[in-house]
Amino acid sequence: MSADQVAKLKTEAVRGKPYAGRVSIVLAFRLLGAADTGLDVWAILDELDHLEGIRPLSKTKDAKPFHRGALIPFWHKHFSSARHIVKNIGIRWNLGGNGNKDLDALIEEVARDYGDDPDIWPKVLVDRLIMEGYSDRTMYGLTGDWIVFGVHNDQNYYLDLATHEEGTPQNAHKLFAKLKQGSAAEFPFLFDSQPDV
Numbered sequence: 001m002s003a004d005q006v007a008k009l010k011t012e013a014v015r016g017k018p019y020a021g022r023v024s025i026v027l028a029f030r031l032l033g034a035a036d037t038g039l040d041v042w043a044i045l046d047e048l049d050h051l052e053g054i055r056p057l058s059k060t061k062d063a064k065p066f067h068r069g070a071l072i073p074f075w076h077k078h079f080s081s082a083r084h085i086v087k088n089i090g091i092r093w094n095l096g097g098n099g100n101k102d103l104d105a106l107i108e109e110v111a112r113d114y115g116d117d118p119d120i121w122p123k124v125l126v127d128r129l130i131m132e133g134y135s136d137r138t139m140y141g142l143t144g145d146w147i148v149f150g151v152h153n154d155q156n157y158y159l160d161l162a163t164h165e166e167g168t169p170q171n172a173h174k175l176f177a178k179l180k181q182g183s184a185a186e187f188p189f190l191f192d193s194q195p196d197v
Contacts (some may be wrong), residue, residue: 006025007020007021009025009028009029009032010023010028012028012032013027013028013029013031014048015045015047016046017048017049017052018052018053019048019052019158022155022156022157022158023048023157023158024157024158024160024182024183024186024187025182025186026159026160026182026183027147027158027159027161028162029159030160031044031045035087038083038162039080039081039161040079040081040083043079043081044079044147044161045077045086045146046058046079047060047077047078047147047157048147048158050077051063051077051147051149051156052156054192055139059080059138059142060077060078060080060141060143060144061073061077061078061111061143062077062078062141063075063076063077063149064076064077064140066077066157066167066172068169068172068174069169069172069173070172070175071148071167071172071175072125072188073150073151073158074148074149074150074159074179075148075149075150076146076147076148076149076162076167077146077147077149077150078141078142078143078145078147079094079144079145079146079147079161080142080143080144081144084143084144084145085134085144087143087149088106088133088137088142088143088144089133089134089137091143092133092134092137093133094138095130098131106128106129107184108124109141110125110128124176131191144165145161145162145163145164146161146164146167147161148160148162148165148175148179150187152190156176157183157187157190159177159179159182159187159190160179160182160183162178166178
């Protein structure tokens with residue numbers, strides 16, 4: 001592809017946003033093929049816009065640098081979409097653990113107020129678990145998957161998407177290799193001080 005074709009592809013991928021030149025070709029292809037992979041391109045673009053100061057608010061966790069191993073000095077920013085709703089609700093109510101006092105109180109309240117009506121209490125409980133759970137979780141920052149980026153001369157360079165599992169200490173070298181393979185040719189300055197993996 002020519003430089004002009006790459007620039008046009010990136011511009012199309014980010015819907016004409018001014019940071020198109022700082023998006024890797026790998027990420028641009030992911031965004032263009034999002035419908036085929038089930039990714040919510042708008043959720044990703046909203047977070048990119050937030051990182052660029054174009055969109056003032058984000059309902060996900062703040063961007064953070066990686067603190068260990070091969071992924072230093074890269075950063076990650078969560079994006080959250082419909083496929084992450086169940087996980088966020090589960091986190092709110094600690095469903096993977098032993099629950100929490102808020103969940104206990106909710107169940108007790110629904111039982112007290114609606115427990116005598118078997119046609120109503122299941123609907124109220126489910127509605128409150130889901131709607132309140134998701135709403136509460138947005139106040140603390142939704143989780144999801146990651147946009148991985150590097151910072152150079154006070155500008156963000158968006159490399160690729162990753163899951164939490166890819167960023168675990170045991171998988172960090174694999175994620176670094178994926179990032180390097182996909183983006184080092186375009187943004188070598190992000191990889192100059194990094195060891196070969």
